[in-house]
Amino acid sequence: MTPLEVALIAFVLVTALATALFRDVLSAIIVFGAYSLGMAIIYTVLLAPDVAMTEAAISAGVTTILLLLTIAKTVRPSTDALFESVNVPAVLTVGAFALVFGAAVLPAIPAIGAESAPVWSNPEVTQYYLENTYAETGVQNTVAAVLAAYRGFDTFGEAVVVFGAAVAVLLVLDREVFA
Amino acid sequence: MLELLATRYAYVAFIVLLSVGLYMVIASQNLVKKVIGVNLFQTAIFLFFVASAYVEGGAVPVVPKDSAGPTEVIVSPLPHVIVLTAIVVGVALTAVGLALIVRIYTEYGTLREDVLREVRSDD
Numbered sequence: 129m130t131p132l133e134v135a136l137i138a139f140v141l142v143t144a145l146a147t148a149l150f151r152d153v154l155s156a157i158i159v160f161g162a163y164s165l166g167m168a169i170i171y172t173v174l175l176a177p178d179v180a181m182t183e184a185a186i187s188a189g190v191t192t193i194l195l196l197l198t199i200a201k202t203v204r205p206s207t208d209a210l211f212e213s214v215n216v217p218a219v220l221t222v223g224a225f226a227l228v229f230g231a232a233v234l235p236a237i238p239a240i241g242a243e244s245a246p247v248w249s250n251p252e253v254t255q256y257y258l259e260n261t262y263a264e265t266g267v268q269n270t271v272a273a274v275l276a277a278y279r280g281f282d283t284f285g286e287a288v289v290v291f292g293a294a295v296a297v298l299l300v301l302d303r304e305v306f307a
Numbered sequence: 308m309l310e311l312l313a314t315r316y317a318y319v320a321f322i323v324l325l326s327v328g329l330y331m332v333i334a335s336q337n338l339v340k341k342v343i344g345v346n347l348f349q350t351a352i353f354l355f356f357v358a359s360a361y362v363e364g365g366a367v368p369v370v371p372k373d374s375a376g377p378t379e380v381i382v383s384p385l386p387h388v389i390v391l392t393a394i395v396v397g398v399a400l401t402a403v404g405l406a407l408i409v410r411i412y413t414e415y416g417t418l419r420e421d422v423l424r425e426v427r428s429d430d
Contacts, residue, residue, distance in 0.1 A: 133316065148330055160347070176361075176390075194402055218330055240315060257385065
């Protein structure tokens with residue numbers, strides 16, 4: 129656990145709490161964009177550059193634009209209070225959830241980066257992809273190779289989901305064309 | 308105890324972020340903030356996957372061109388692939404949810420859950 133990791137984790141926790149507590153929706157959206165960017169940097173530190181790029185482009189970019197479009201089309205409630213009042217029963221429920229879940233999960237899983245990490249409990253699977261990706265697909269980036277070659281049909285299914293979502297949005301908004 | 312938290316810092320962050328997302332879904336009266344809460348919940352799970360793929364002293368999952376296979380330790384690419392798919396599906400779901408919110412606003416003129424409940428019970 130390096131100082132950089134500590135700072136990044138602290139940054140995402142603070143921005144997440146600010147997102148939850150800001151009363152003004154526009155402020156919450158902007159802070160959530162900063163949160164997504166912090167997450168993208170954490171993914172980079174954890175050696176997942178593909179995930180980081182997607183998070184920065186899609187979560188910090190597209191999701192923020194969608195949220196801003198929504199409040200542009202609806203309403204941004206005007207308010208004097210900076211923070212929302214805290215809902216005590218909800219905090220207690222969620223806090224109990226976090227404590228029970230944390231007490232059950234944290235001792236049960238190996239430390240981050242340990243040889244016994246969850247993914248390495250069955251190393252043959254991961255090793256197969258690492259050893260054969262270039263020979264079988266001609267792609268050096270294993271993430272891209274699994275996404276587009278080994279699991280190409282799954283990615284096609286994902287494209288169908290996105291198409292279905294676009295159709296659903298047009299239906300819900302009662303429009304035949306994008307405008 | 309402290310060592311347990313320090314060696315599993317990303318999992319601790321995962322649980323806290325999961326709880327904050329859950330709190331937003333339960334307690335926020337504004338529908339847009341509920342959708343932000345779902346997104347926050349989702350990114351917490353992505354953090355769990357990415358942290359579980361990480362290996363100390365590893366390299367990014369890009370393999371050399373020779374056919375002998377990688378000689379160094381490389382983080383597992385498989386959870387990364389799952390997360391990439393989930394991010395794209397998540398933004399599609401967010402778009403549908405926000406479209407429903409815009410439609411609710413044009414029908415009822417409010418984004419607040421409590422007001423919406425009152426208006427609906429008057430119908």
